[in-house]
Amino acid sequence: MEFEDIHLNWRIVLPSSIQKSLLNTLIKIKGKCGMAAKSLGISWSSFNRYRRCEVFLTKKVFISLCEKLNLDPKEVYIKYSNQSVSFLYKKNIDKEKRLKEILAYMKKCLKKMYFPSGNELHKKFRIYTMGLTLKKIYSYLGVNFLLLPKKPSNSREEIKGLLINYLREEVSRNHFPSRKEIEQKFHLKIDGLFKGIEDLYRNAGLQYKQVENQAIKIEKARKLLKIALNILEKMKLKVLIVRGPNQQGIDIVIGKPCRYIGVELKAYNKFEKVKKKDILQLKKFKIREKLTKVFLFTTTNRISTEIPPWVEVFTFKRLKNYCSKEEIKILNEIREKSIHFETKDKEEKRQRILDYVKKNAAKGKYLGADNILNELGIYVYTYFKNMDEVYEKAGIKVSLRRSRYIRNPKLKEKVRKELLNEILQFIQSKTAKGHYPSGIEIGKAFGVKNIWNYWKVGDLYKMLNLPTYLERKRIK
Known part of the structure; x- marks a missing residue:
């Protein structure tokens, strides 16, 4: 391409040694890097990027540089055009080499279950200057994005x-x-x-089918009970009471009189967690059956709550140490089976929660998820998204005070609009009788200390086209 045909914003490809040499010569003339950058009309950081050969010079900067060095830009371009072509070819080969290095490095990291971020790879290999992204690199390696703990951007x-x-x-x-x-x-x-x-x-062109869970649940519980009894025998512990899946109370009681230890069995799927509700259940068993300690045998390794000192948890990892190969196989089967709640059972528990919340709301008590868990032993978030949904489904009018804690922004806006209309109606009814209620009066009527934490009193009066306190004072 002829020099005249190149646009001012296009870049002039020079071998890195030539580009660096020209810029270093300018620094010697001007004395400082900053002064050299200023003479070319570019920033100090851009000048350094050109000097490190991270990017090629634009035609505009190239012409300015040649003029400062008393060189003819066209002659410099023609002189190094052949070298530039070979330099570009070399750059392309370097790019392929770097890509191989990156892929080799990523393979090593993945073997160690380490997942570098895009920024980390850029610092090490400058991947973004090569037009590479984390998504592209994983695609080259044939990695399934689903199996990555952190998914690549735009995937x-x-x-x-x-x-x-x-x-x-x-x-x-x-x-x-x-x-x-x-x-x-x-x-x-x-x-x-x-x-x-x-x-x-x-x-996926499929119908979501919930498997009836009661039979699976009982089958899993029986299998775990059989293994648990074998483990207790190996531990040389005397079994006093054994209860089946449908019987109330702790599953197994072991020990001596006046020093009873309870064993509770949780045949959980491998993705389930030992939760707060499980510990609360054990606490009830401990008090009711006068136990000194409780063993919790579970087929999961996940725990999402604090374990009190009187509870000893035997996770799948620990249970394996006491089991034969055949028993470990059975434990793995239990871990793989996922139980869905039966629709009828789910609806019954939802209704229990709603009835309990309605009953307390009638007494002026607004409950949280922890209150329901303590009283009913039901974990709210298994049946509802949040407490806002519980109150909405129960048809309970949310108080102004409670509206502050609604997490769902759309629901919060809807509730606030309804409450605002009620407040405006209250003010209208009072002003019709010749009385202008203050912020404290309005607050008391709606169960808060004052209304100023929600709306300005002046704004409420303006919404109704009524004079504010200051306007009424001026009229007097």
């Missing part, structure tokens, strides 16, 4: 496709993964990709 559509394929494969084996199972297995949120679990199944 939403690929993840959706992989999830759909995974679902079809599982359903072909007569296994219908639940929302919880998918989210915990692949470290993602379904709501960020689909409208819900039903929408995911719909996109």
